[in-house]
Amino acid sequence: MSTSATQAHRTDAERMSDPNWWRQAAVYQIYxxxxxxANGDGLGDIKGITAKVPYLKELGIDAVxxxxxxxxxxxxxxxxxxxxxxxxxxxGTLEDFDEMAAALHEAGIKIVVDIVPNHSSDRHEWFKEALASPKGSAARDRYIFRDGKGExxxxxxxDWDSVFxxxxxxxxxxxxxxPGQWYLHIFAKEQPDFNWENPEIREDFLKTLRFWSDRGVDGFRIDVAHGMAKDLSEPLPMKADLEAKAHGTDGFIDGSHPFWDRDEVHEVYAEWRKLFNEYNPPRTAVAEAWVHESRRARYASPEGLGQAFNFDLLQSDFDAASFKKIITDNLVAAKESGASSTWVFSNHDVVRHATRYGLPKGGSVAQGTNAAQDVTGGEPKGQDGKGWLLAGAPAEELDVELGLRRARAATLLLLALPGSAYLYQGEELGLREVTEIPDSERQDPSFFRNPGVEIGRDGCRVPLPWTAEGSSFGFGTGxxxxxxxxxxADYAVAxxxxxxxxxxxxxxxxxxxxxxxQTDEELEWVETGNAEVLHFRRPGGWHTVTNFGGAPVDLPEGEVVVASGPLDNGKLPSDTTAWIVSKA
Structure with missing residues (x-):
């Protein structure tokens, strides 16, 4: 499948008006x-993003x-x-947002914002109204309230557990x-779940999507996209029954879980797609859907959100066979769904990949939220498959140099793949997970709800270093x-x-x-005769070679235009990727 135009030499205006801009975009996540x-209060802000638009432009991304x-x-x-x-x-303010949007668009950078439709805050005006209203009221029907059991x-x-x-x-x-009714919260108790069978919820989110689209937002990342739709008809199954089926051969790949990945959720996304297509170019969306690979395509369909996160590489060790299978399988799935694949190694929920790749083999993130289960011996938590890095992980086993070398090699491979590349702020600096955070200064709810068990996600959310000096390394004035x-200091932008x-x-x-x-969304594997070396070709004579093995290997003929590390007498060393453009 081809993009609408060759990427090379296009103007910002041409790229901004391209309805297929998202198919092979490099998207930079900002926390x-x-x-x-920008104002010195210790918290990053909207004006701060505006101030750094030149940095984002120089980086070469397509969207934030x-x-x-x-x-x-x-x-x-x-x-x-x-x-x-x-x-x-x-x-900041809405006016600050508008100024940021204008600055990003002027720089040729699209804007994607997070939408959180599964739940609101318990401070949302609708939830406060629900608490002040009687049982059976219209206000309570916007959420999921139930009578308790017992006398x-x-x-x-x-007896279900929350993710946190x-x-x-x-x-x-x-x-x-x-004492009264009970309300459902899949996540924290401060995050009551909406009742998506209520038409008022559906209409209000359409209003929200239109509000931001009208302000120039180009796309949406849908948080917990596999939640929302629920079947809570009595009798509710016991936790043990859910766990038994989840760990069975077929799991819940039939859409029968009470609140994860139900087929009804796609009725919502069909409505959203109609709204997205009213705009020119159409607004885009990408689903955060932790579902079985056989169920992912519906989220990514043209009639739905259009694209879905593929977290498979994020969950893999630095391993040639695993990478090749994941890439091959996901490109086939993307072609079948009509979407393009997505590739990601780090985000705000997981241990940075420069750390994961520096841990002993098997220490990769398990799923979702900061899990290094094989290193710590723990099990990932959460009924949606998300887990957390457990307290007491053996930090002394981290090989910092190896982790960064492999992270650079993996990222250069990722950026050569057809599809969208999602990057997380700070990975371009080689940042690893910050473990030196005192318990008294942690912020993630998972740490406080499970003290001594889960260390939480703060380690990947530490503010960026812009300079090598200052009270916050240039992040702010304080x-x-x-x-x-x-x-x-050694990783600062400056x-x-x-x-x-x-x-x-x-x-x-x-x-x-x-x-x-980048041109067509095609990839051809080239046989290397070495199971530890991956080599693929993209249209136009662009070759990518990654050496996962221990000894340097020969490169194909052509010009090495970029490599993740120095070559060894013209050969590709261990844990290194190179891009080669053939002379023919």
Whole structure:
């Protein structure tokens, strides 16, 4: 399948008007509170993003994806939303957002924003109304309230656990002061789940999508896209029954789970697609859907969201056979669905891949949220497959140099693949997971709900280092909201800019070359005769070779236009990737 035009030599205006811009886009995720602090309060903000548009332009990305910037109590890093059509006052104003959008668009950079439709904050005006209203009211019907079990309703409606630990149900106090009903929260108790059978919820989210689309937003990342639709008809199954089926041969690949990956959710996305297609170019969407690979295509269909995250490489060890199978399988699936694949190694929920690849083999992220289960001996938590890096991981086993070398090699391979590349802020600096955060300064709810068990996701959310000095390494004029380690000085933007061989310059070089070389969404594997060496060819004579093995290997004839590390007498060393453009 071809893109609408060759990437090379297109103007910003041509790229911005291309309805297929997303198919092979390089998307840079910004966690706003940790990107850049423009007003010195220790928190990254919208004006901070605007100030760094030249940096983003120089990096060579096609779009930014903004994690939630909405008003929030930060019970879950902003994914507990108080108001879906506003900006958190601590981060700025709607006017600041408009200025940022204009600056990004002027630089030829698209904007993707996070939408959180499964649940709101418990501070949302609708939830406060529900608490103040009687049982059976229209206000309560916007959420999922149930009577408790037991003689006086003192037991929860089911024994299910929430993703963040503890029961999935929370009991409220009725307006008259008596113990009352229970509400469902798949995540934190501050995140009550919406009732998506209620037409008012559906209409309000259409209003939200239109609100941001009209402000110039080009696309949406849908948080927990496999949630929302639920079947809570009685009798509710027991936790043991759910776990038994989840670990069975077929699992829940028939859409029968009470609240994950139900077929009905696609009725919602069909409505959203109609709205997206009203715009020119159509608004895009990508699903965060932790589902069986056989179920992913429906989220990525042209009649639905259009694209879905593929986290398979993120969950893999640095292993040639695993990488090749994952790439092959996902390109086939993308072609069958009519979507393009997505590739990602790091995000705001997982241990940075420069750390994962420096741990002993088997120490990769398990799924979703900071899991290094094979290193720690723990099991991933959460009924959606998400897990967390467990406390007590043997940090002394981390090989920092190896981790960065493999991370650079893996990223250069990823950027050569057909499809969208999703990058996470700071990976272009070679940042690894920050483990030196005192318990007293941690913020992630998973850490507090499971002390001594889960260390949480703060380690990948530490504010970026822009300079090698200052109270927050140039992030702001004062201390950052999460403590930065001393070693950040060596990874600062200012220390890497213009330095040949630095990770920042590697990303810049690769991203700019990528935009010139990308054409059709095709890939052809080239047999190497070495199981530890992957070699593929893209249209136009663009070759990519990655050496996962221990000994240097020969490269095909042609010009090496970029490599993740120095060559060894013309050969490709271990844990290194090179791009070669053939002379023919």
């Amino acid at each position: 706003p509170r940790s990107f850049y602090d 994806w903004l994690s939630p910037f909405y008003p929030s109590a930060l019970a879950d890093g902003g994914y507990d939303v108080d108001d879906y059509r506003n900006v958190d006052p601590k981060l 006086n309703g003192e037991l929860p409606p089911s 630990g503890g029961p999935i149900w929370e009991r409220i106090t009725e307006p008259d002061g008596t 201390p950052a909201h999460l403590p930065q380690p001393e070693w950040f 220390k890497q800019e213009g330095v040949e061989g630095s990770t920042l310059e590697l990303y810049r070089r690769a991203l700019h070359l990528r935009s010139e070389l």
